[in-house]
Amino acid sequence: MSLWRLLFGVVVAAVAFVSSAVAHEIRPAYLQIDEMAAKRYKVVWRTPMLSGMRLPIVLRFPESVRNVTGPAERDLPDSLVQTRVIETDGGGLAGERVEFVGLQATITDVLVRVHLLDGTVETTMIHPSEPWIDFAATRSPLAAARVYFVSGFQHILLGIDHLLFVFGLLFIVRSRWMLVKTITAFTVAHSITLAVATLGKVEIPALPLNAMIALSILFLGPEIVRVWRGQTSFTIRHPWIVSFAFGLLHGFGFASGLTSLGLPQGDIPFALLMFNLGVEAGQLAFVGLILLMIAALKSIEIRLPRGLELMPAYVVGMLGAYWTVDRIVVMFGGVA
Structure with missing residues (x-):
């Protein structure tokens, strides 16, 4: 577990230096x-x-x-x-x-x-x-498929807030089977809302949506602290349910990367399929990279002071709080 904490601290510390503008999706x-x-x-x-x-x-x-x-x-x-x-x-x-x-x-x-x-x-x-x-x-049509696939892949890798949420989930699950269930639930959920939002069935204004996505990151901070303290909660016992619920929210965020293009209706089903596959590939690549890094470092024994071990969770909470406040200010007409 110490390696998880060390790696988490390094990644979160790097994210802390990223401006709030990076947390917003970069639209083509x-x-x-x-x-x-x-x-x-x-x-x-x-x-x-x-x-x-x-x-x-x-x-x-x-x-x-x-x-x-x-x-x-x-x-x-x-x-x-x-x-x-x-x-x-x-x-x-x-x-x-x-x-x-x-x-x-x-x-x-x-x-x-x-x-x-x-x-x-x-x-x-x-x-x-x-x-x-x-x-x-x-x-050829394969060239168009590649365009939408790469766009989806880049969209999630540039979505710092989405990746931070997925990364936080990894510290709540306690077994490989639960990890599979949690990531699968997140994938199924955001695929559903990505589809309904892109097809125009449901629409959520961008500013409130961004604030709620930031709030989902803030939510994970206290849950990670509870895990490290040996406590329990509904989220810790059933992380896949929470993952599914917040995955529905993040799916609307992914949809913004496709709907903002203003594609003709006839192109949307094919673009949606390839874009979603790209998002899934990017997500799995990110999770796989983290797990490979843990496997590579598993033979190293590092013990950190208790305060430093808990710091990453508090940093996640503070980043989520900062992004939440920042996006609420923007939503109500303030200056970002």
Whole structure:
């Protein structure tokens, strides 16, 4: 158990230095291009907002492209949407490059979806390291599957609050079988709410949701202390039930990474499946890494003072409390 405590202390101490902004999901930008007629396209360009400011990413088309209609802007709570119609010379966008100026200075990706008249749908993810897209290559359905899978994988690995909750659960379970039940319950629960939220069946406002997710982390702190003190509670006896309940909540948080893209309804089932598989792969990779680290260190005997052994649980509680207060302040119009 001492190794668990030491590792937990190291990880939590590192998380303590992460700003509250990192605890919020990083939402990608979204570009949709629909071919309306030969050489004519409808363009929808959606850029996320960060702390009330639009990310400084500018869409740049080649010189052969001209606007048929000027950009019509629409403000959303978490993004700014521009819609326009463009025309091209020559053979349309085939062989052309569209650049995302300023993307290289951010940590934001861009999901690009192109729908052509012949029914071809191309989906790709653009990263800051290569802030452009070339329309020469034809992408297969496997490429689109990879885009959504990787997006889900990255979403959970960048979701510090989600990972901290899963990590805290590991210190409440007392057997391998209970660990399997607890992680499975969390997976089933957030898969359910991820699906219903993405399909538009249920919707929870983002600000209250973020506050409740932070509160779930705060909840774990006292429970971990009880475990270390040899006490018991409903959570300690039945961690899989608590995991399922809070998993429903976290699933709505995962859904924000997909619904914020504004995908067409026809694309959502396939995107949902691959995104969810990516989330599960990321979660299992995280849990597996922690268990491997414990196995690698099991031969080391380290004894810490009682105060230091209990400190990680209090740090988890304080992080959960800080994020809860911070998000409540934001929810009621304060400054983050």
